[in-house]
Amino acid sequence: MKNLSITRVLTEQGAPIAQRGKRSVREALLHCLVEMVVSGRFPENSTLPNEAELTEQFGVSRTSLREAMQYLSALGMVRSRTRAGTTVLPKENWNYLDPIVLDVMLSVGADETFYSSLIDARQLLEPAAAAEAATKANARQLYQISKAFEDMVEANSRDTEAWSRADLEFHTAIVNASGNWVYRQFASAIQAALLASFRLTNRASQSHEQAISSHQDVLEAIRMRQPEAARQAMAHLISSARGEMTEALRQASASPHLIA
Amino acid sequence: MKNLSITRVLTEQGAPIAQRGKRSVREALLHCLVEMVVSGRFPENSTLPNEAELTEQFGVSRTSLREAMQYLSALGMVRSRTRAGTTVLPKENWNYLDPIVLDVMLSVGADETFYSSLIDARQLLEPAAAAEAATKANARQLYQISKAFEDMVEANSRDTEAWSRADLEFHTAIVNASGNWVYRQFASAIQAALLASFRLTNRASQSHEQAISSHQDVLEAIRMRQPEAARQAMAHLISSARGEMTEALRQASASPHLIA
DNA sequence: TCCAGAAATAAATCATATTTATATTGACTT
């Protein structure tokens, strides 16, 4: 019996989780649990089934389950107390910036306010980060930004996958170059926002040209060490991203199956 | 032998962790491990001692250690792979917003850029949050903000502890009222910043008056549903907080022992 | 020199036992 462990993890409905990528038991289980909570099947302050039930339900050992619960507790999603059981904490405490949580949110739990929060935050943060980057970026960080830009140009319309990766890399590189660790915490959220927009929008090929020119403006301003120019260029860039996204959301809500 | 478990957890130096508050084995161990990594004793990409050594070092079972490691992995601090051991991830991946990590950073690992990043982020985020709150806050959220303000007034200079709590509550309530989940993720960082400033500054009693009036401006603007006024009032409030903090940092760096 | 396969290693998982904290219950006091 080789490598059955992954497929052995069951969803709540009893169907095997199967190969969403080759994932360890732990990762698969984590996704299940996070999904369970995020989906709202167990509302705030409700208590989850006890260990015994969950282990049976998912077909994993108590150790694995408990370690996964530690993770959930690290995310501020649940709190275990003896005798009281494991209870779901209020959403205010959740760490939405965690990759797994974001992943689940985007696939099942995202409503329009979720996306608009994300866009608002980008609109606020990224221009500030770009300005800081223009002031502080060192040679290595400048190179990373330039590299990402060149990858975008090269991928232009030909390869959507490569384009997405480069776009993502461009924005994270700038936030990293800001040198502010708080801004950096948003990298994952920004990436999630971009991934979502990639899913939602079918970018017309002529808008690629426009996007490249916007990105170039940002890059040049940072290179030239002009914080204000960088701030404005980034603000402009995000504005158009916001436009595309809200448009896509409007369409998606007309035909909701596109989101999932 | 009752309740020895807590004191049994050892620090790396072999000294018992003792009573830093009545903490479970798990919490004590977590602090130790996070401190181990944050302190830089194990630099990026280095691998930690294996399970056996660590369990012996800390005097805890493998299960406890592994669950703690799950937490660290949730924080993006380490990554365990079979055979390769558990390695420390680059700092870019760490979740600094986690309460434990912030706590450790503030007690051992904080340099000046750490604080200034925090202040910059507040200067950027809180005015935006205040403006949003002025637009969207519901009755309950308004009440929470008002309540925190009244607590501040009542505590005024008399009770430093109560003042701190109320101040903290005021800012978190506003960020919560913004309705933006991304902003909300900062609550913990903002709280950390405030706690740090409480530690660093010995506020003169006359500046309490000033602080109260600034806070009142923010509250009134939000009550009156005036986003721009709220934004500016908050910007002003944070500016003075920034001033106090940089001043305190300047003094602290003159006599470094004050930080620890 | 290079590759396939064996061995070794450390984490991942499992299973079970023991300990500890707390909510509930019921007895006892007033």
Next chain:
DNA sequence: AAGTCAATATAAATATGATTTATTTCTGGA
């Protein structure tokens, strides 16, 4: 009848040993 306190039951927390799995490294042969 109300309130206090102790016994009980329950479920989580912790411990420990065994097993499995993945990966690196070593080794022998081509």
